[in-house]
Amino acid sequence: MSDVRLGTLLERARDGDRESLQELVRELNPVLWRVARGQGLNAEDAADVVQTSWLELLRRLHEIRTPRAVTGWLITATRREAWQRRHRTRRDGPAGALALDGVADPGPPVDQRLLTDERDRVLWTHFARLSQRCRDLLGIVAQVTRPDYSAIAEAYGMPHGSIGPTRGRCLAKLREMLLADPAWGA
Numbered sequence: 001m002s003d004v005r006l007g008t009l010l011e012r013a014r015d016g017d018r019e020s021l022q023e024l025v026r027e028l029n030p031v032l033w034r035v036a037r038g039q040g041l042n043a044e045d046a047a048d049v050v051q052t053s054w055l056e057l058l059r060r061l062h063e064i065r066t067p068r069a070v071t072g073w074l075i076t077a078t079r080r081e082a083w084q085r086r087h088r089t090r091r092d093g094p095a096g097a098l099a100l101d102g103v104a105d106p107g108p109p110v111d112q113r114l115l116t117d118e119r120d121r122v123l124w125t126h127f128a129r130l131s132q133r134c135r136d137l138l139g140i141v142a143q144v145t146r147p148d149y150s151a152i153a154e155a156y157g158m159p160h161g162s163i164g165p166t167r168g169r170c171l172a173k174l175r176e177m178l179l180a181d182p183a184w185g186a
Contacts, residue, residue, distance in 0.1 A: 003150045007068035014061050025054065028071060030143035031151070032078045038139055039082035041089075049085050053078040071151035122184050126177040134170035141167055 006027065012020035032053055036046035056077050057070075064073060127135065136156060141147045153160040178184045 002148060003068040003071060003154060006070050006148070006151065007066075010061075010064065010067040010070045024070070027144075027148070028074055028151075029054075031071070031140055032074055034139045034143045035075050035078045036082045038136065039079065040086060041082055045085050045089065046082075049078060049081045052081050056081075069154070071148070072155050075155045118183070122181060123178065126174060126181065129177065130170060130174060133166070134173065137163070137167055138170050138174070 006024065009020040009024045009027075013024060029050065032050045033046060036049040037043075039049075041049060053074055057064075057074060064070065127138075130138070133156070137152070137158075140152055149160050149163045152158065152163055158166065
């Protein structure tokens with residue numbers, strides 16, 4: 001979805017069109033989730049951060065001077081909220097950990113989880129070795145069915161035409177690292 005189309009949706013939402021607002025949320029919510037999780041937040045904190053970002057957009061709906069920049073505005077708001085949340089979490093410590101001690105885990109069997117956890121550990125170890133630019137780019141395009149390259153280009157300061165090739169190089173690098181790791185094939 002182009003930044004012009006997203007800007008049009010924002011303008012329609014300003015005029016009270018709920019469907020335009022819902023479409024904006026459908027398009028950008030996966031991106032905001034990735035931004036929040038990329039800041040090191042767990043799923044619960046990321047959900048709160050994304051929700052807070054959308055609420056902030058609603059509060060400031062009529063203050064945004066450049067509707068086409070809504071993606072960048074939301075990404076910035078999400079990053080700031082995530083930083084604040086992470087700072088508060090570090091300061092306050094883990095909440096509710098004792099309350100969860102006696103709760104049964106409804107997840108898959110332990111042996112399946114061990115295999116999945118090991119595979120994920122290897123994958124994320126190599127993913128973390130990629131450049132920040134690759135991690136950001138792959139994280140966003142993995143979350144969106146049809147990523148809006150214009151919005152990504154604006155948010156990350158990349159030329160529109162370099163996003164696809166950069167994504168390809170990042171994936172090739174990750175693939176190369178995984179194939180060279182004996183733990184990946186085991």
